Amino acid sequence: MAFFSNFSGDFAPLFHLLDDYDVHQAYRPKPRTTTVRSFTPRFDVYELNNNYHLNGELPGVNQASLDIEFTDPHTLVIKGRVERKYSDSTSSTNEHAEVPNDASSVKSLQPTVEDEDEEANDAASVGSSAQSSKQVALQEQTNHKYWITERPVGEFHRAFTFPTRVDQDTVKATLKDGILSVIVPKEPAPTFKKIRVE
Incomplete structure (x- = not known):
């Protein structure tokens, strides 16, 4: 005795329709999209009493292609671009000078107006x-x-959110030997001042 009747015959046209749709989507030409190469640089972040330190590996980054900005009172964004550039070591500088x-x-x-010999x-x-x-x-x-090609190239973007307010005006950043060092001072805690009523 069967509690359920055989429904496979009733749904067969629906399954064929779904299969046809899946086959149609698989053979549809995919739109060509240009991919922007990106990577995520590695950072060490540590906190001291009065400031935060960020040290990140950014090999091959020029200072001109590096942007550091605050998007809100707690968030620091570091973004930029790394391009692959090589110097041609096989050719001498004389060849470059001759070209x-x-x-x-x-x-x-x-063309000039002067008459010249054919030779x-x-x-x-x-x-x-x-x-x-x-x-x-x-x-x-x-x-x-x-x-x-193992070197990271392309655009990068990192955002760091600090738990306390920071002093945005005194942030210092240096880029040396592929290491970006950013020192973000903490904003001093507001002091309460009692006003005497006369």
Whole structure:
């Protein structure tokens, strides 16, 4: 004796509809989104009697790309950007000096009103083609093929909320050897002053 009748036949069209929808969503082209690389820098935060100390690892950060600000009386926000930049150690500085910049090469190719010999024109065109081939070779050298990329690059954002009010006007921050040190003084406790009534 069965307490429940066989309902699988009644719901079969519904299950087929859900399966068709799932297959349709799986084959739908995904919109291309650009991902912004980000990372979270590591910080040590400790408290002394009169202030808070924050020491964070920010290798490769320039002072110009670092922002430190208060969003409210208790919250300090540190944000910035790290970019991957390498110096090309395989090429010498002489090669860089020989390659002219674009402004001077464009200026030298401007037509003039003077009459010149045909041989001089041929020599100038050979010289400009040699310079352009050096530029192409230099650009090809700068295209690197990365085998491993472990360094943190991109944007970062950290927020620190302090349990007590802090003195925002006397905060000091230094960046040395990839370590950001921020000293946040505590705001002195308000003192109660009794006013004498006359």
